[in-house]
Amino acid sequence: MRRFGFTTLTLVTIALAATAFADSHAQPAPDDTVKGRRALMGTIGYHTGILGKMAKGDMPYDAALASAAAENLSTAATMNRLTIWIEGSGVGSAEGTRAKPDIWSDPVGFETAAMGLETAAAAMVIAAGTDLDALRGAMQGVGTACSTCHKAYRAPAN
């Protein structure tokens, strides 16, 4: 009985130590990562929305606002991905995410898709302040970059 008690205590101690180790990993908790990622996607979506509404004629074209939106879209697209795409924060590991495991099993493909948005957003920075036709042309590239990455690396909505 004493020996059993000791063994149980030892196992509990090991389990607690393992939990403490997991808690103190040098990375944010998966749910925090999802919140941070959704915030960044919200920033990308907000600025793409301004440009998209101008392209569709749902908002009057304004060169200064379009330029600022393009600049912020480009800035958001080029953020360091190390803090945002942390392995273990995808579907099945965290709540409220549609990030597919392919992001981590196919890192070269994912990086290529992410670079697609960087490239399209950089073109938009040039186009947005030029005129509405230029903005519309660049918007096609932005839309393609969004959908290419989402099709491959984002799970369907429930």
Place this chain on the structure above:
Amino acid sequence: MRRFGFTTLTLVTIALAATAFADSHAQPAPDDTVKGRRALMGTIGYHTGILGKMAKGDMPYDAALASAAAENLSTAATMNRLTIWIEGSGVGSAEGTRAKPDIWSDPVGFETAAMGLETAAAAMVIAAGTDLDALRGAMQGVGTACSTCHKAYRAPAN
């Protein structure tokens, strides 16, 4: 009766035209602006959180992750404010915001406060990858910048 009908129709036409004009202003709707602003604040908060946890010892210090978080904090802090701080998207004009009217009545003070975060975040970019002591020193500046701006330009939580 006919005249009254005509007048009513005219008034309705004017009212519809005015609504269409308001809808087609070259700026996002206030509620959309609030969402975009909260997304950017979420990005700032997420990366400040990583650095703050390392500073407090709640997350082990990791130079690469700290540097990436500092870089993204700095990038978010320097985003073009034109799309985010649109007049008419503060308390009383939109839902879910604590942005005080002082942001727009005191633009020089607000810009100075916003520049405070840019400066503190730039210092953090240098410090974060150096060592934990440097990160802790720079964290004080980031914390001061956050609280200085929030005290002056963010309404208390309900």
